[in-house]
Amino acid sequence: MTDDSAIRIALVVPDLLGTYGDRGNALVLAQRLRWRGYRAEIVTVLSSAETLPDSCDIYLLGGGEDVAQQAAVNFLARGDGLRRAVNAGAVVLGVCGGLQVLGTSFTTGDGATHHGLGLIDISTEPGPNRAIGELSTRSEEHGLGLLTGFENHLGRSTVGPAARPLGRVLHGIGNGSEDTEGAVSGRVVCTYLHGPALARNPALADTMLSWAVGEPLSELAPFPELTELRTERARAAG
């Protein structure tokens, strides 16, 4: 059953890309819509589906292990629904492994280089060690400012000329090339702030939602525990 007036949020192959609480981003987006009086629907697309539908407004890709990541690329390349959706203006968030899948290419721990979906100009190679810990960045993107989260990845990524970094690293590793973190291009956003990144970064959630809704959103009263959490985590990051 689909609701025509609802904003449809696709949780893309969480059986493959869903290691770290990635479902949280769908919950955050849906709830922030509902609190503003919009209707929201979370559409879970498992890798057992034929193809990915191109009819959703927002697509969320989470993190996964190397093998799962390659399987996700294979699934998403089939039918090309994600590319059609992006060309039609859909919003996409790729987190951690999702960043690598959306990019142009990624080299896995075993040395093999794989094509990504090429939906954003970023490429990934394995780094010397896993980047694990609190990550905080400052974004030049309109209204975003401080972004905070946790990172856990081996890949080091380079943003190409057709995209711009999502933020500049204040603490942590991020992309691991210069001081960049993540990437943005059109309405495709990707980041190493892993798992429920939008839970700690409501401004990023609302930016994505206003793109999807097609109009500026009303302000939600900030809840004190979230403001406090962001301060606490920025302090923990040092």
Added chain:
Amino acid sequence: MTNTTRRSERSEPTGQSQQDAPSAPDPGQRWRVVSARRARRADVLSRLRTGTALAAGRLATTTSRSLRLGSGGIIGGRVALALQPDLLTRLVVDKRIVVITGTNGKTTTTHMVAQALRAGGASVSNATGANMLDGHVAALMAEPRAPYASLEVDELHLAQLTDRFQPSVILLLNLSRDQLDRVGEIRSVEASLRRALRQAPGARVVANADDPNIVSVAADHPHVTWVSGGCRWKHDALNCPRCGAFLGELDGAWECVCGLRRPNADWTVDAGGLTAPDGTSERLSLPLPGQVNRVNATFALAAAAALDIPRTEALDRIRRLRDASGRYEHTTMAGHDVRLLLAKNPASWLEMLDLVAENDRPLILVVNSRQADGHDVSWLWDIEFERLVGRKVVVTGERALDLAVRLRYAEVNCEIATNVQRALHSATIGDSADSVEIIANYTAFRDLFAKRQQH
């Protein structure tokens, strides 16, 4: 008694892969030629060394205890191991040893197995949670003549153990995501356990038939007894652990294109009761709550059966357990009757939320993020806290704010307290005469348990 060393001892994942690597390239070669005289001398020396190691280990244990540094178990084990690295293999000679591993339920099941084995004779156990080699040595040293031992083993350390000796019985409870920022992902844990089983072809394996990750670990072993008690947490087994193909719903039988399939269960346990391999059924009521403990008890009964201990006597002893190192314990704090529940990952949170759903008592949720818990609390979003809507909830612990944000999105009202004592005196709970449920993650639970024991 404290168990402070358990997880904090875990090495980083990078180090673990080296530790777990097969120790010798040629496992067939276990002998070498030595002249008879030298061999005898080596043996005498080695025996002397074992004696010295045991004595030194015991001394360290007593010293540690008298200085009130803790139970002394680990330090004693560590001292003895340093003096005689071969000690473990010597201590296990002529003993029937049951080892217990899996992501959740290890400590409780280890207690249950120790109880069940006492129906056959004296049994030792590391049920304090010291679940690596030094803890095992310490447990075995405590009573070297006991014919039985029940040993909890960390999932990534079973291979180290079976590299040294073959236990009589290996219990494989379950496998799900846990502390992802430090321990390897499930795939590598599964591979390590499979290697551990290859090193113990003579053991009797008792394995969870409903958990595809465990089925993958045990399926190739020659002596497996399968236990079925349902599978509540399904998110870590949506895809085949062997080939990655989608498995889908796990209720009932499943079969993968690669041939991996749910085996027929020898023991089955559900709300109605327990069915044993001989086809007999009986009710299974325990002081420890929930289906989760009925499953743990079934594993313990299967272990006892493998060692020819009569089921009635084993069950009778398992029924005497009212808590397991504080888990499920009823106690009094700040004038409230409280129940202590441990939940350290999404699968065990699901089980504990099932338990508290049976009543409407106020809840205190405690989440820390120390090394032993994992620094990353993203997993909070894998738990369906939406079930707590309408309930009285107070959150505390180092990551109380993350919990509060999670509950805000689940539309569960909560109060934030600076610690458990304050939570018990909070406006939400305050003077209510109700019993309170406390669900805490690993170090939070450990601290609560330690504090309670000081009273």
